Amino acid sequence: LRLSLCLVLDQNYFSTSYLLPSTLFARDSRYNKQKKDMDKGSKARRQVGLWRTSTFVLALITLGLVVAVVFLATKESTPSTPTCGATPNSRKNKNTVDLSEPDNPGPFHDLTKHEMRQIRHFLEKHPTIHASPADTASIDKSYIYMMDLFPANKSDILAFLDNGRSQPARLARVILYRGDLVPPIVEEYACGPLPNVKNCDLIISDKRRNPIEFSLRPIGLMEFKAVYESVLEEVDRKIGYILRESYGTSYVNCKPSDCFRFYPSPVATNLVRDINKRRLWLWADYPVEYYVLHPVDFGVLANLDGSNPRAFTIDKLWYHGKLYNSAEELITFYNSSSESQKSRISKHTYSPNVFSTLNLRGNPQPSEPLRPPTQVEPDGKRYSLKYRKVDYLAWSFNFRMSALTGPVLNDIRFNGERIAFELGLAEIAVFYSGFNSLHRITDFVDSGALIGSHSKSLVPGGDCPESATFINQTFSGQAVAEPVELIRSFCLFENNNGYPLRRHLSYSQSEGAFYGGMLDSVLILRSVVTVVNYDYVFDFIFHQNGALETRVMSTGYIFPSFYTKDERPYGFKIEDNIIGNIHHHLFHFKADLDISGTSNRYETLNISSETVELRQVPGQLYNQIRYDPDLKRREKDALYKFNFDTPKYHVVHNDKKKTNFGEIKAFRIAINGMSKQLLPEGENSEGTLSWARHQLVVTKYKDNEQVSSSPYAMWDSYNPVTDFTKFYEDNESIIDEDLVFWINLGLHHIAHTEDLPLTPTPGNHLTFFLLPYNYFPECPSVVSRDHIRIQHQDLSHPEKGVQVERNGNTYDSCSLPTVAKEYDQQLEDNPDVILQSRKDMGIF
Known part of the structure; x- marks a missing residue:
């Protein structure tokens, strides 16, 4: 920009310097008239020249400003230093990260999506297992609870890794809930070889039994659904009025944002002295962030024996510091008690400043936003990752x-x-x-x-x-x-x-x-x-x-x-x-x-x-x-x-x-x-x-x-x-x-x-x-x-x-x-x- 202005000033000087002063012609009177005429013409020409020069100067200044603005804008949008990981030194970095699933996974890799689809297809078509499709699965049917890698024998894997032997067949461990059987059971299968499953065999071991009692099954979504539809509906039907009078809400039949959430707590079978009994406490909490920190003095012990969700029922109840053997026992106590013997808690509602929330509250520190220290990888990653294998130094x-x-x-x-x-x-x-x-x-x-x-x-x-x-x-x-x-x-x-x-x-x-x-x-x-x-x-x-x-x-x-x-x-x-x-x-x-x-x-x-x-x-x-x-x-x-x-x-x-x-x-x-x-x-x-x-x-x-x-x-x-x-x-x-x-x-x-x-x-x-x-x-x-x-x-x-x-x-x-x-x-x-x-x- 400075160079452009200098050139403009120099051109303006030279464009006017050829017009000599009129005193140079004073000696010759013969040129007086010509001088006057020439002065008039020169004045006109100077005015035209000045306008042209001014226009030219302004055009150059405008052009220079445009160039300067573009240059500054480009300078602001282009960092003066490279992004971390893209430095000149990083060009020598040979490390790579590949997050894709392998077509032929190794002996340690998790089950791939393709393998899981093949397993599900095989089990749904199996003549004796008859696994239910996911959209029709329920606790009283045969359905897939979980799939996981079932590792091959260590000696076979070491022979593959160290001695160049062929990779052992990949197998999956599948847990099936057999609610369709009488009595219902849980079965564990080894399915393979993957991905083209040909067999699913019961896993036999002298260190753990299989099949397993249905009462010991891990907690699942199907069961929680059944708990809502049976036990908690029964609770609301029988003592819902007690819950609403005591706590302002219930488990069901209320606005979803107001209903109790329940915290599940399993009761181990040694506590009920029967391997076939399944009991689950459902503690009542207000639905406020975070609900576990807003309990009331009430809980339901659910009887979840068998695989028929319609048979799930109330076993016992806890209310106001006391255990009741049935809903009827609680109803009798409640209806015959004075107000001082009943539980009364004001309903908890959400506020950004509630102690259990994770909102910023109090005087912020630091007083002004200042980002915390962070770590960078100036020359890129010093590790490689592919198919769940990592190489680091x-x-x-x-x-x-x-x-x-x-x-x-x-x-x-x-x-x-x-x-x-x-x-x-x-x-x-x-x-x-x-x-x-x-x-x-x-x-x-x-x-x-x-x-x-x-x-x-x-x-x-x-x-x-x-x-x-x-x-x-x-x-x-x-x-x-x-x-x-x-x-x-x-x-x-x-x-x-x-x-x-x-x-x-x-x-x-x-x-x-x-x-x-x-x-x-x-x-x-x-x-x-x-x-x-x-x-x-x-x-x-x-x-x-x-x-x-x-x-x-x-x-x-x-x-x-x-x-x-x-x-x-x-x-x-x-x-x-x-x-x-x-x-x-x-x-x-x-x-x-x-x-x-x-x-x-x-x-x-x-x-x-x-x-x-x-x-x-x-x-x-x-x-x-x-x-x-x-x-x-x-x-x-x-x-x-x-x-x-x-x-x-x-x-x-x-x-x-x-x-x-x-x-x-x-x-x-x-x-x-x-x-x-x-x-x-x-x-x-x-x-x-x-x-x-x-x-x-x-x-x-x-x-x-x-x-x-x-x-x-x-x-x-x-x-x-x-x-x-x-x-x-x-x-x-x-x-x-x-x-x-x-x-x-x-x-x-x-x-x-x-x-x-x-x-x-x-x-x-x-x-x-x-x-x-x-x-x-x-x-x-x-x-x-x-x-x-x-x-x-x-x-x-x-x-x-x-x-x-x-x-x-x-x-x-x-x-x-x-x-x-x-x-x-x-x-x-x-x-x-x-x-x-x-x-x-x-x-x-």
Whole structure:
């Protein structure tokens, strides 16, 4: 623009400078008249020239301004720095992410949509199974409850992975509700080979019975539908007037936005002393965000025996601190009682400031909108993902989501060496206490609600970093024919933990004058399982030093009870009408380790004190600690209960593989998050989680001991379908065998006011680590380019300054991608990504 104006001014000057002053012609009178005439003409020409010049100048100025505006607009719309992941360095990045389903899935991959369709078609056409189509399924028919991968035998998979044998046939585990039979039962089938199913055979095992009593079936949508149509209609018909007078509403026959919601609590069969009795408490809550925090002092115990939903009925009732054996008994009491003997609660209504809502309230912090710190991947992703297999630096692993048990990892390797064949969640349990009849018997065992199907709708910036890769998961719905794809069931991301993986500073010259260190950047595979009110965050964390961390964090809403003075021993009063009941969270994990192969030993390094002679002072004694290796020879020798007085390391190794110095080449299991299960063995519902009796159990691998619990454990305490004690009661040798490590984590939770509205995760982190222990000759992170070294440029002349080595990493900056904006747009287009809006998924 400046150049254009200069040119305009120069042209204007030269266009007028040829008109000489009139005084040059004064000497010659003969030219006076001509001069006058010429002056007139010159004046006219000057005026025309000035107008032309002015027009030309204005045109050039306009053109220059247009160019300037376009330039500035283009400059504003084009970032001065590239978007993170699109830097010059990222062009060298060969990592890719492929989220598609494979045409030929491997031995660990979840069932594909095509396989699920083929299974359903086969079972609907089967001459003796006659599975009902999804749109006509009901509890009194034969219908498909669940499909899941049924893993092949480990030896066959290893032969495929390690020895080039053909891949073993893929099979599906299918749970069928046979409400059409007399008596009704639950059946489990192994269907295959996939995808072209030819057979569905009953699964036979000496570790769990099959078929299973119908009374032990996992909770399902069909049953809840029947509960509404039978039990709750009966409640409203008989005592609806009591509920409306006491609480202002009922379960049914009211505005949907006003009706009670019910919280289901199964009654284990050992509590009713009959394997064929099925009882379910339905506690009444106001439909206010979040309903579980708005209970009233009323509940229904439903009798759900058999498969005829029309026969479901009221068993007992809880009203105003007292248990009633029938609706008629409650009616008699109510009609004959004074007003002071009746329950009266003002109906709860929604307000943005209600304590249980998740709305921003109070004085916002910070006072002005300032976005929180975020993580970026300046040169793109440092991991690859294809067909559920991940490669990250030296790590590789496969992952899937079991509908029954949740997240599972397989074939975990570091530098190509297998560390674990399988690592995954086996079970979640929560046992409550209370005075009222519901909390007193509430013993949740969550595989009975299909743990894996509750992981969905992860939010970038809320549940996972915005840079994460989000992975969908497909399940078979109970009420829809087509496979259900749940959006964002996993997220995968690299995370800078913000603290060093290792570091050291030798500041003074006498100590060497150098610095070396690196931050702990890790890869995390995350799923968040929401089972009704509680949210469990499961992380598998891969460190660059060869350590593998498994972490679970508890958050979500507590499950409180209606406050009465009788509830005081079981919790604090935390709001007007509720106490936060004490409860115990338990998590069971399976770790099938293969350290330098499948021939492994488990030993503890027992730490103790000893008294020795203090040599420099003869006769004086000195106390110090030492360790002694203790090889565990049989399964019962390896049953471990934590004892603070006997500290120890737990190590796993192959006795034929030693270090260069003849020492064990091992991995160590470090458990941080143990809690003691205090209930007496074999009493009440304790038998259904016998796996919680020990913090660590080691068993010899067997193909028929796939998981320590079962989806029937919510109900089956009278005679558990899977009794974990049978895994080790034969007391087999565990020396130089293929070993499985069963790890138990847990915490007791006495709820408090800061658990409102949600339980925060700090203080609720439970972890265990698989740590290399003499496995590598040195820390394998020494190869990492993340390392920073600083030393003097010239050791002889430190005054010359220092040099920083960043191992090829550049200083290039990048701009943030617009992930949050794109996510919000996705929700506008498809709200079912986060909340049930337009689709019926056919699952909880």
